[in-house]
Amino acid sequence: MSEDLFAEMTETLFEDKSILSEEYRPDVIVERDDEIDAYRSALKDVLFGRNPANVFIYGKTGVGKTAVTEHMMSALQTEVERRDAAEELHVHFRNCNDDSVYRTVRSLINSIRGDEGETFPETGLSTSHALETLYEEMEELGGTFLFILDEIDHLSDPDTLLYELPRARANGHLDAARVGVIGISNNYTFRSSLSPKVKDTLMEKELAFSPYDADELQSILTARAEKALVDGASEDSAIRLAAAKAAKDTGSARQAIDLLREGGDVAEEQGATAITDDHIEVAAARVQRGRVQDKLRDQTMHGQLILESLARIEASGDVPARSKEIQAVYERVARNWGHDPLTTLKSIQNHLADLTMLGFLERTEQNEGRAGGVHYRYELALDPEIILETRESIENQP
Ligand SMILES: Nc1ncnc2c1ncn2[C@@H]1O[C@H](COP(=O)(O)OP(=O)(O)OP(=O)(O)O)[C@@H](O)[C@H]1O
């Protein structure tokens, strides 16, 4: 019997589901014409054998910074190959997530050397040695190098690298090679954390990517759906709804695409022949659930226990609740799971303040009259069911 388990699953709404995945690179970028124009003029010098400008791209997550950058790089490469005045172009991507300058430089060296080359040692050498090696590798090849440093704000010491690289030529380290740095970040405060001399160079050209509105997301989704889904497998209104939801929440194209893919899964589960508004609604609730669960898992155990306590209080209707009442339930909940509860009211109140700041709780102020002073009352800002469910699964993990 078990070998027939999948036998009836013959229908799919997806023509090519990978087109809705994170790895997919769209061959058309829509709704970013102004940004592409500005990007184009920032990179123009490359075509004429001049030093490339340094570019800094910022904008929230999912607004096309990486997609547009990759698109620009391949278009630039194509054009460079057509022109005699342009020097050979070498583009190297690096995600700086929690990276040191040494590791970043090392990875650029390895990327230039390619798979066949000897890898640069992970430790044992100084950062300046690594930089020197990088310059040597670049000199050997010559031409124009563009280093794209994604999530540049995660670099442990951005000043050093961002000061050194753009000046390598002026400082006599490079002669045959030219270098431009493209920094990408979704942290708007990153700029002000840099030293003034770095700011001046890296920020030569700054490009801000704003969140997408519903219309823009709709055209991004429509273009994607056309390739990813079987003909007629999505209602226009469903795409509009997914776009509207993502626009209202974050303005992220990634979120909109995820919603459509999840909507497709829901539609398939229900045996439908097209994705409808209802499927998108179910998908949105699922995604929201997943997000809350992830956020909850990131909290400390006591933070979680306090949230669980509030969920239990809410089930009996006694919200908003005061910290003392929460503490009483919390002690029971903690012991129930076999944890030692925190003993002071103050520590519970600190957790409550943190959880409020993180958006888990809503706090109301209650004036108790002359003698009583001001008290806070708390209740959950989200569905208690999700909390209880997630807590169960965390506690029951092997
Ligand atoms: N203008 C666009 N046209 C087509 N697809 C787009 C566009 N903008 C974004 N996308 C798609 O949306 C998804 C997210 O975009 P991207 O990865 O470029 O965002 P990002 O700004 O780099 O986000 P993060 O800061 O999280 O890295 C990708 O699948 C990308 O292909």
Ligand SMILES: [Mg+2]
């Ligand atoms: Mg990106």
